[in-house]
Amino acid sequence: MSESEYKLRLAQNLIGRGKVSRRDFIHLGLAAGLTVAAADMLFVSVARAAPKQGGFAKLGLAHGATTDSIDPAGYPDTFTQTAFSGAMSNSLTEIDAKGSIQPDLAESFETSDNATTWVFKLRKGATFHNGKTITADDVVASMQYHMGADTKSAAKSLLESVTNIKADGPETIVFTLKSGNADFPYIMSDYHLVVMPAKDGKADWESGVRTGAFVLENFQPGVSAKLKRNPNYFKNGKPYFDEVEFIAITDLAARMAALSTGEVDYIGRADLKTLGMLKRKPNIDILEVTGYGHYTLPMNVTVAPFDNPDVRMALKWAIDREEIAQKIFLGHATVGNDNPIAPAIKFAINPEPQHKFDPEKARFHLKKAGMENLKVDLSVADAAFAGAVDAAALIRETAAQCGIDVNVVREAEDAYWDNIWLKKPWCASYWSGRATADWMFTQAYSADSSWNETFWKNPRFNELLIQARAETDEAKRSAMYAEMQQLTHDDGGAIVLVFNNFVSAKSKKLAHGEVAPNWENDGLKMAERWWVANA
Helix, strand or coil, X not given: CCXXXXXXXXXXXXXXXXXXXXXXXXXXXXXXXXXXXXXHHHHHHHHHXXXXXXXXXXXXXXXXXXXXXXXXXXXXXXXXXXXXHHHCCCCCEEECCCCCEEECCEEEEEEECCCCXXXXXXXXXXXXXXXXXXXXXXXXXXXXXXXXXXXXCCXXXXXXXXXXXXXXXXXXXXXXXXXXXXXXXXXXXXXXXXXXXXXXXXXXXXXXXXCCCEEEEEEECCCEEEEEECCCXXXXXXXXXXXXXXXXXXCHHHHHHHHHCCCCCEECCCCHHHHHHHHCCXXXXXXXXXXXXXXXXXXXXXXXXXXXXXXXXXXXXXXXXXXXXHHCCCCCEEECCCCCCCCCCCCCCCCCCCCCCCHHHHHHHHHHCCCCCEEEEEEECCCCCCCHHHHHHHHHHHHHCCCEEEEEEECXXXXXXXXXCCCCCEECEEXXXXXXXXXXXXXXXXXXXXXXXXXXXXXXHHHHHHHHHHCCCHHHHHHHHHHHHHHHHHHCCEEEEEEEEEEEEEECCXXXXXXXXXXXXXXXXXXXXXXXXXX
16 A cells, blocks of 8 residues: 555545545545545545534424323334434443344343343443433332333333342342343343433433433424433444434325425435435435334224134235235335244244235135124324325225225324324234344233233233243244244234335435434434534
């Protein structure tokens, strides 16, 4: 490498820190044998790719309701999850862009006693937004907030196996479990399980004081949340933005228009139908990530007629998932098979038979249920997922060929998750998915989970859930998870339509590294991980 080439490479490393001007870089490029145009193009490319601090970002999210709260017991959608967990808070661990578990507020974690004891060590010097040092007592109070008979937390089922949690000094937390769980560090990354300051031995969520990259400035439920940079954040150099504002834009067309006109710099859940038009805009990039997400139609199995397994099976055979994947998701999703475990997750299987549109089988199960025909309501809104209303219209058409009259009830977008989900017997829903089979099953299918959207309580399934979590023999564990997936497929109340890609769009003003697949919006951490691109 010549001296000129060496200086050029060194200059590339300095661009992101504003240490080399465009003009000086071009001169170095010419000395290294580049043309003016090539040197200028290299400068722009490197400048955009290098993280830098400063700037403001407006992020348009597909959710948000007037009932939203900063209380981590809830966080039902991408607005609260991204703004209040991903930007404002931290958990003990986090999942990286490779899908691997990493320490977050914890500095390290280790296990013993066949994974029934887990010890987490806190990072030294990490503080809350008010300057208070984070201690083990804060973590204990934060976890206990989601535990016990009186909690209304959606994360209660995740901590059901914890028999004891204690502080062992100011920086050490010890969890004792009923039975072994090799996946426990993954559970600790859940967006509900953020660390809050302890006040009189209880977690103080109401103050909004957290540990995250941003400090809450203003919150208007259903409208926006504005946050400013935490100057004392424990992750060196982060965040990059000075300020971020999350805007709730539940209407799909309004979301697309907001990005096109520059009202926002980013939108979640772009409109797949008009994605081609958006791609043609020179100042906009499309982001598509294959993750664990899936769109579902949960049936409440405690309510007639969904309490009849044959009715549930008839509906599973009455839906043309291929047609929905092609017409509604336009190649941005893969067909589901009533199994919520994404193909990329360890222990995933594809149960047999593959549920697809089959009027003969649908009528067979209706007849077994003692019915010649059936009429049911399906409550939907695009707040559940973009395309839910159109998908329901297709379902109505195919179900009619099976003797099933599906009355599509178009619900209000606002407060859908409060008024419809877990309330109406059959509705549209979505899951971002979870990084492990145990985590997905525990939060959405275990008997006592508050987010068990089908209210399904299968004794064999719940027995296996506990056994598989503690099993250290990989072959035995694999067999247990295979049986559980088959049970949800055969008996469960969830119709898993498709596994969806996360499709979003952004202004070229924003830059980022590798995007995480575990949740939408870069694993909910986009505010912490993204930056304003250099000119």
